[in-house]
Amino acid sequence: xxxxxxxxxxxxxxxxxxxxxxxxxxxxxxxxQPYYVExxxxxxxxxxxxxxxxxxxxxxxxxxxxSVAFALKISSHLLMASFEAVxxxxxxxxxxxxxxxxxxxxxxxxxxxxxxGLSIPTVIYGRNFTTRTIGNNEWVVAPFHCEGERMDxxxxxxPSRSENPVRPxxxxxxxxxxx
Amino acid sequence: MPLDVLIVxxxxxxxxxxxxxxxxxxxxxxxxLEAGDGAEALELMRTQxxxxxxxxxxxxxxxxxxxLGRIKANEAWKDIPVVMVTTEGSQAKVxxxxxLGAAGYVRKPFTAEQIKEKLSGLVGM
Numbered sequence: 001x002x003x004x005x006x007x008x009x010x011x012x013x014x015x016x017x018x019x020x021x022x023x024x025x026x027x028x029x030x031x032x033q034p035y036y037v038e039x040x041x042x043x044x045x046x047x048x049x050x051x052x053x054x055x056x057x058x059x060x061x062x063x064x065x066x067s068v069a070f071a072l073k074i075s076s077h078l079l080m081a082s083f084e085a086v087x088x089x090x091x092x093x094x095x096x097x098x099x100x101x102x103x104x105x106x107x108x109x110x111x112x113x114x115x116x117g118l119s120i121p122t123v124i125y126g127r128n129f130t131t132r133t134i135g136n137n138e139w140v141v142a143p144f145h146c147e148g149e150r151m152d153x154x155x156x157x158x159p160s161r162s163e164n165p166v167r168p169x170x171x172x173x174x175x176x177x178x179x
Numbered sequence: 180m181p182l183d184v185l186i187v188x189x190x191x192x193x194x195x196x197x198x199x200x201x202x203x204x205x206x207x208x209x210x211x212l213e214a215g216d217g218a219e220a221l222e223l224m225r226t227q228x229x230x231x232x233x234x235x236x237x238x239x240x241x242x243x244x245x246x247l248g249r250i251k252a253n254e255a256w257k258d259i260p261v262v263m264v265t266t267e268g269s270q271a272k273v274x275x276x277x278x279l280g281a282a283g284y285v286r287k288p289f290t291a292e293q294i295k296e297k298l299s300g301l302v303g304m
Contacts, residue, residue, distance in 0.1 A: 020288055024289065075192075080199070089191065089192070093192045095192075096190040100266050100287045103237075103268070104288075107269055120237070120238075
């Protein structure tokens, strides 16, 4: 990441936000694993991916990806109901967990990056799909383990080149396709 | 006296969770009304009695701060307490909400205790 916030600071914000959301809203412990950096967003070939755009003097995307089984688990804990298949309630629950985690990361980063807008979450569910963000920006990937499952929280941020950069609701162009 | 509580959030999950939390907190509620954004909330308020509003900030069509401003600018609604329940934790947003007349500000994620503490003074518990 060019300047503004180091990988370690970003990961620290992701860890703090994820721990708070998991313990407060889900009653689960998410164990952070070593982070890594990739130039394209790593995505599972099956499962659920939730994306939120960030916009300000810095722009980018935050995302959460996990298996269907884990999406069902966090939805069940959030809504105190049992889910056996992905439906609108599950997708909404995953979107809200993403909104809370990335929203709190955003608040932590604003001290260094200035005001950031947050888009409405987009959730993708399916099989054999890939996602990519236009451009060559690097993604900081923070994996978590929870009850035998893995969830990745990923953030991609770069300085805005726009003269009028604050456009909440307009994340980086993002492409989804089947493989 | 039981309240008519309007919950405004684009997430159906959060609307459901807030209803559960208010029931657990023994907040006296006559009915819950739900809206997915500020514009829907204003439509509901034109036809329904509302005694308390819990509103998110980041929503499509009309955000929670515009909704708050419109409620406080309306003579019939200006005394209805509006509590913001949102991931927006920046000091600037909190100050904007306070200046517009928000009765409280709860940051997501929240505990049932935080909601109860924030609402108890407003609903006379």
